[in-house]
Amino acid sequence: MAVTSARTLRLLSVFGVGATLTAEELAERLEVSVRTVRRDIDTLRDLGYEIEAVRGAGGGYRLGRTTRLPPVVFDEEQAVAAAVALQTVPAVLSGIRENSARALATLRQAMPARSRIRTEPFTVSAARNYWEFPAAPIDAEIVRVIGGAINRQHTVRVDCTGEDGPTTLMLEPHALVVWAARWYLVAFEPAADRWRAMRVDRLEPGMPTGRSFDRRDIPHGDPIAFVMSTHDRGDIPAEWPCHGSALLALPASVVARFAPGGATVEYATDSSCRLSLGAWSWAGLAGLLLTFDADLTDIEPAELRRALRSLRNRIDEGLRYDA
Known part of the structure; x- marks a missing residue:
């Protein structure tokens, strides 16, 4: 019974990412048979979780949109990932070290004992590697404001520091990309009818506009590929001898x-x-x-x-x- 309950909990955590997965894909992740997966899905349904069966191409199983997960449903691998992420985030965001430490402590308290054991014995410290050419951490509040505008699909007014001095732009924010330890905003600028890749540390967002916009197709079909192939993304020379x-x-x-x-x-x-x-x-x-x-x-x-x-x-x- 304990093995079955642990496996069912892990299945619930897999569904928690919001993906639609076939019974075969679930069986491979859980290292069990397809028959066992279907039996565990029935167990979750009996417990009141809405597991939808999606038919047709790209079909499979997914967690119903109205389903509420219990607090902190982590398997052991997710617990380690969360602990590492919370300890290393101060390397790329400033003003977040205390909050990340508090979040990690809260997370460990809420974890089952088996998951907590995986995260408590180790700490992670980030040090500068000169081959990585890292930038200084940026203000976490700027990321929060821009990230919120992306999620709500609201235009954002930003003051941008460029080579020709400060300018004010109205942007449709689509994605945030961290590359080479630098934060970039992928946004469409309606006034210039063009896509922009912009260094977030050179942006100062203003008050929320509340104006919504429709999402567009990002060039190259991927924000990462767009940032990496854009030469005028607002980079500035790093300080070197x-x-x-x-x-x-x-x-x-x-x-x-x-x-x-x-x-x-x-x-x-x-x-x-x-x-x-x-x-x-x-x-x-x-x-x-x-x-x-x-x-x-x-x-x-x-x-x-x-x-x-x-x-x-x-x-x-x-x-x-x-x-």
């Missing part, structure tokens, strides 16, 4: 996708762009440019040119030695 730039014989969309965090990409032609970035040394900066495997021209400053020549000489010397 050495800064330089070069004209690369690659499209801006390609370089934007693979440029390290803290770099900026400027469109030049359909087949070239200027990449500006920083690093801990001139040799490190030269090495980053070489990873693009493209022709480099108009390289600035002179220190970067000397570093590239030095790397070339070292490589030539090494090849002669190996020969």
